[in-house]
Amino acid sequence: MTISLKEAGEIHQVRIHSNLSDCKSSLDASSPFCNPIFLDALEEQLCVGGNTGWQPHHIELPDHQIVIPSYIKQHSYGEYVFDWAWADAYQRYGVEYHPKLVTMQPFTPITSNKHLGRNLNASLIKQWVDSVYTVCEQQQLSSWHCNFIGKDLADEFAELGLMTRHGVQFEWLNKGYQDFNDFLASFTSRKRKNTNKERRSAQQNVDAIHWKIGADIDSAALDAFYLCYQATYLKRGQQAYLSLAFFKQLCENMGESMLLVVAEKDQQIIASALFFFDDSNLYGRYWGSVQQTDMLHFELCFYQGIEFAISRGIKRFNPGTQGEHKLLRGFEPITTYSSHYVKRSDFSAAIADFCLQERMQMAQYKQQCLQLLPYKQSCD
Structure with a gap:
């Protein structure tokens, strides 16, 4: 027209x-x-x-x-x-x-x-x-x-x-941190102890956490991610907006701008978070889990994202909409x-x-x- x-x-x-x-x-x-x-x-x-x-x-x-x-x-x-x-x-x-x-x-x-x-x-x-x-x-x-x-x-x-x-x-801003501990050094003592406690709790309940980018996001990892993603919606009685075919097409055509963080237990992916990034920004977008694990959401969606941003020199990390719980973990209101x-x-x-x-x-x-x-x- x-x-x-x-x-x-x-x-x-x-x-x-x-x-x-x-x-x-x-x-x-x-x-x-x-x-x-x-x-x-x-x-x-x-x-x-x-x-x-x-x-x-x-x-x-x-x-x-x-x-x-x-x-x-x-x-x-x-x-x-x-x-x-x-x-x-x-x-x-x-x-x-x-x-x-x-x-x-x-x-x-x-x-x-x-x-x-x-x-x-x-x-x-x-x-x-x-x-x-x-x-x-x-x-x-x-x-x-x-x-x-x-x-x-x-x-x-x-x-x-x-x-x-x-x-x-709520967004996290990279103020020239050298590593995650350098970031935590900007916290008050009590808040720093709480964050370390959360991270230990999450990491002790899984066998491994991995970052996958581009070609590393193979079909098995993507299938496992999608199962986790769907499970999160189903818990709320809803249907996910996006299809597995959509994510596969993105991986094929812009996989180098995608980060998949996965948590494994007994050689199975039990939770995952999918991010997108460019030179200046990291965006947390989709998360899911097939097993309830204490503090794992915070670890995969927030703390792993912060570590990735610091490692890449990324200046800004938007972890997704809503949630005052982000404030206590260093995400500032914008x-x-x-x-x-x-x-x-x-x-x-x-x-x-x-x-x-x-x-x-x-x-x-x-x-x-x-x-x-x-x-x-x-x-x-």
Whole structure:
């Protein structure tokens, strides 16, 4: 589908694609999740599309070789910027909230670029927003949500009239640590003892812990990981979003950006955690276990990740969304940003007030989180 936008007397073409492969030529990747390989695998292995409630609806600005991977959503699952209250309000007034348009990497609450291609300037951002307004009007979509973006882009969107929401995640920052003990030296004595106790408890209950990267992630290790991953969802009575075929395709095409940490007991993998990384960032994404083992989640998902980041000189480690328990293990609170457009003016005023109140609450929550960090006073 092609849309024509008129701006300052010029006509700009916008194309809409139901497959990223139709528009990905010459596009770069600013993070593992903004990589066309990652997004293609979601489509090719039917993790999106079909009856998943994530219908690819990618926006291309062909004159500038920019693509904004986006999806028409029939529900609000897998986004991690929760708008259930908004949908409930619509329902109470007999108005449909879904479908809506979402711009983010599906199931991936990571702050990163949400476009592929050249850097954006103010004119291109306005074209992006204008194209979204047109898509929402033509497709009868209630709203648009651009989740987990940088502060600068959120500020640009706010200048154009979009609403901003804040959230809080927890990240570990590498402050030039030489090894894990050097990192622990920044903790207070009591918190340092607690961490060492947790690590001993986890490591004493397994036979070995291994790192696997690229070709080391063989089919047996990946099968075992997927069994653990599925088991974690099944314990909560849910179905995993991602398929084994998806992970296999990623291993084949971007395995050198993937770290699998596995714990073995009696020559069997009983727990594993899958990470993605680049030169500057480590991302903890998927975890699972087929055997309840004390403190093993913290060991595989947090402490092994910190050790890996230190060994590689990686500056930032995002272990995944939510969880105040990360604070006691050295992960600091950071603000996340998302931008939102609601088509109906009779709802937008109330939602704008909600966003304002939420931003104030998040600022207060972040300050409370800072008080729980384990660092010595001089390291705060």
